[in-house]
Amino acid sequence: MGLRDALRNNENAEVVKRQKVVPRDRTSASTINKNKRKHKNLKQIFILSFDALRERKARSALTILMVVVGSALMVALNGLSAGAADFISKQLNFLAPNVIFVSPGQIGFRGGPSAPPTIVFNAEVVNRIKSLPFVQDVVPAYQGQLQLDAQGSILTSQVLSTDPTKIYLIAPSMQLIPGSSIQPNNPTGMLVGDSVANPPGKTTPFVTVGQTVKATSTFVNPNTGRTQQTPRSFVVTGVMQPTGNGQVDKVVFINTATGNSLFKKSGKYDQMVVLALSGTYVNAVQQEITSLYGSNNIGVITPKAIMQAQAHAQSGSSSFTLEIAFIALLVGAIGIVTTLYTSVNERIKEIGTMKAIGAKPWFILSMFLSEAVLIGLMGSTLGIFTGVGVAYLLTSGFGASGVGPPGVAAPHISPIFLPNDLLYVWLLSLSISLVAGVYPAWKASRLSPLEALRR
Numbered sequence: 001m002g003l004r005d006a007l008r009n010n011e012n013a014e015v016v017k018r019q020k021v022v023p024r025d026r027t028s029a030s031t032i033n034k035n036k037r038k039h040k041n042l043k044q045i046f047i048l049s050f051d052a053l054r055e056r057k058a059r060s061a062l063t064i065l066m067v068v069v070g071s072a073l074m075v076a077l078n079g080l081s082a083g084a085a086d087f088i089s090k091q092l093n094f095l096a097p098n099v100i101f102v103s104p105g106q107i108g109f110r111g112g113p114s115a116p117p118t119i120v121f122n123a124e125v126v127n128r129i130k131s132l133p134f135v136q137d138v139v140p141a142y143q144g145q146l147q148l149d150a151q152g153s154i155l156t157s158q159v160l161s162t163d164p165t166k167i168y169l170i171a172p173s174m175q176l177i178p179g180s181s182i183q184p185n186n187p188t189g190m191l192v193g194d195s196v197a198n199p200p201g202k203t204t205p206f207v208t209v210g211q212t213v214k215a216t217s218t219f220v221n222p223n224t225g226r227t228q229q230t231p232r233s234f235v236v237t238g239v240m241q242p243t244g245n246g247q248v249d250k251v252v253f254i255n256t257a258t259g260n261s262l263f264k265k266s267g268k269y270d271q272m273v274v275l276a277l278s279g280t281y282v283n284a285v286q287q288e289i290t291s292l293y294g295s296n297n298i299g300v301i302t303p304k305a306i307m308q309a310q311a312h313a314q315s316g317s318s319s320f321t322l323e324i325a326f327i328a329l330l331v332g333a334i335g336i337v338t339t340l341y342t343s344v345n346e347r348i349k350e351i352g353t354m355k356a357i358g359a360k361p362w363f364i365l366s367m368f369l370s371e372a373v374l375i376g377l378m379g380s381t382l383g384i385f386t387g388v389g390v391a392y393l394l395t396s397g398f399g400a401s402g403v404g405p406p407g408v409a410a411p412h413i414s415p416i417f418l419p420n421d422l423l424y425v426w427l428l429s430l431s432i433s434l435v436a437g438v439y440p441a442w443k444a445s446r447l448s449p450l451e452a453l454r455r
Contacts, residue, residue: 045363049370052343063332063339064379070329071383071429075422076391077324079415083395087413097279098136099170100286102129102272103299119297121269129274132288134281139166140269142259146252148196149214150207157196158251161259164191169275171248179209180238184255190215190234191253194242207236217262232262329429332379333436336372340440344368348447355449368441369434376433380426387425391415 053060104119119125121140130138141162148155164182168174176182183189190213198205207213217230234254243249260267276285286300344351351364395413 042366045366045370046374048367049374052347052367052371053374056339056343059339059342060375063335064375064382066332066335067329067376067379067429067433068383068386070326070332071380071425072387072390073324073328074326074425074428075384075387075417076394076415078421078425079388079391079417080394080413082416082418082421083391083413086416098276098282099302100274100276100282100289101299101301102274102289103270103301104297119293121272122267126269126272128292129272129289132285132292134277134285134288136275136277137166137169139163139169139273139275140256141271141273142256142263142265143270144217144259144263146215146217148207148252149216150211153206155196155199155206159254159259159263160251161254161256161263163256164189164253167191167248167253170273171243171245173243173245174248175241175243177209177239177241180240183237186235186237187255187258188232188234189237189255191238191240192236193240193249193251193253195246195249196252197236197239207239209236209239211236215262219264230262329432332429333432336375336433336436337440339375340368340371340437341443343371344440344444347444351444351447352449355447361445364447365441365445368444369437372433372437372441373430375437376430379433380429383429384422384426388415388417391417 104121126138126140129135139162141160144159144161146157146159148157163184165184180191182191192207197207213234213236215232215234217232218227219230220227240248254262259265274285274289276282282302286302289298289300354364355361392415395415
């Protein structure tokens with residue numbers, strides 16, 4: 001009996017095991033079939049959506065173009081903004097970290113005093129600031145503008161009249177081309193920046209070392225109020241190699257005494273460059289100067305302050321331009337709504353027929369949503385490439401022409417495109433396109449088959 005019971009129990013166990021296996025296999029087969037049907041439905045939905053867009057080529061192309069314009073505008077503006085910020089940062093990095101720019105009266109970051117100067121910069125002020133703690137040196141300068149005539153070629157350039165031997169303190173990366181020399185005591189000597197000696201876009205240099213240049217200064221006579229011109233000849237004693245600093249590359253330098261006489265300054269300096277012992281003491285020196293002369297009577301600017309102001313201005317400008325681009329994307333979304341809504345009205349009988357033969361509301365909804373996705377997918381992808389191309393076109397020589405003084409081209413700014421930013425624009429364009437298709441798709445899925453077939 002024990003053996004017979006054991007065999008019976010074993011048979012029962014095998015039966016139970018087979019019963020457990022069969023439902024599991026059937027369930028797996030059912031799941032596989034459902035997945036196949038889902039994939040088949042999705043493929044069918046996208047095929048129908050693509051065919052619907054292809055049947056209305058002109059309307060679909062215009063809608064995609066709206067998305068392309070919005071995406072391209074956002075990509076281009078974002079790349080240009082990032083490129084401009086990087087360009088400003090590189091320009092300021094060429095300055096020595098211990099430099100402090102001091103001017104009489106408050107001065108704005110865009111150049112020029114914003115209030116009449118209340119303190120006259122003369123030799124006494126220079127010596128007083130030089131005696132302050134943690135100050136290494138003070139380099140005073142006169143500023144002006146000269147019209148240069150080099151063998152019939154005319155160019156207008158900014159002039160900085162200072163001690164040429166101390167330019168290295170302001171621009172540590174400065175180097176001279178072979179044959180150049182700095183002659184601080186030569187009243188007719190002129191040191192020329194690279195962008196002046198070799199104007200961008202020109203095949204031949206404007207001046208070379210040893211060449212004589214006729215310079216004309218224009219000023220208003222304080223006694224008569226009339227505009228007068230003073231011509232003077234200079235000899236180019238040196239030409240600087242590119243430093244990357246626009247304040248040095250686009251300027252010509254003459255010695256202090258010559259500038260005082262040529263620009264009729266009467267010993268009144270336009271600015272001073274104060275050099276701290278190191279970058280660590282810049283804030284301390286700045287506080288000493290402002291406490292000595294008052295923050296309202298004197299302008300003190302450090303490279304760090306310039307960078308912060310430029311970053312703040314750049315941030316505001318970037319936000320404004322991106323808002324404009326976002327509006328362009330919304331215009332594209334309105335185009336998608338209009339296109340799909342019109343498509344629903346034109347295809348009412350088609351929708352009714354599909355529902356009559358068994359199409360579910362979710363199928364109709366998915367079909368129209370997939371049209372919106374296809375529009376967004378094509379528009380955003382083309383917009384990315386178009387925006388990159390437009391940004392590089394705007395920053396090429398075509399975009400920079402006509403800017404800046406004669407003979408000096410505008411500084412070149414290269415756009416910067418980060419993968420995360422491009423992905424963000426792409427996803428944003430696709431998301432807006434999808435949201436724009438929700439209402440037309442919902443309207444199509446809610447149509448009654450009987451009502452649709454009656455029309």
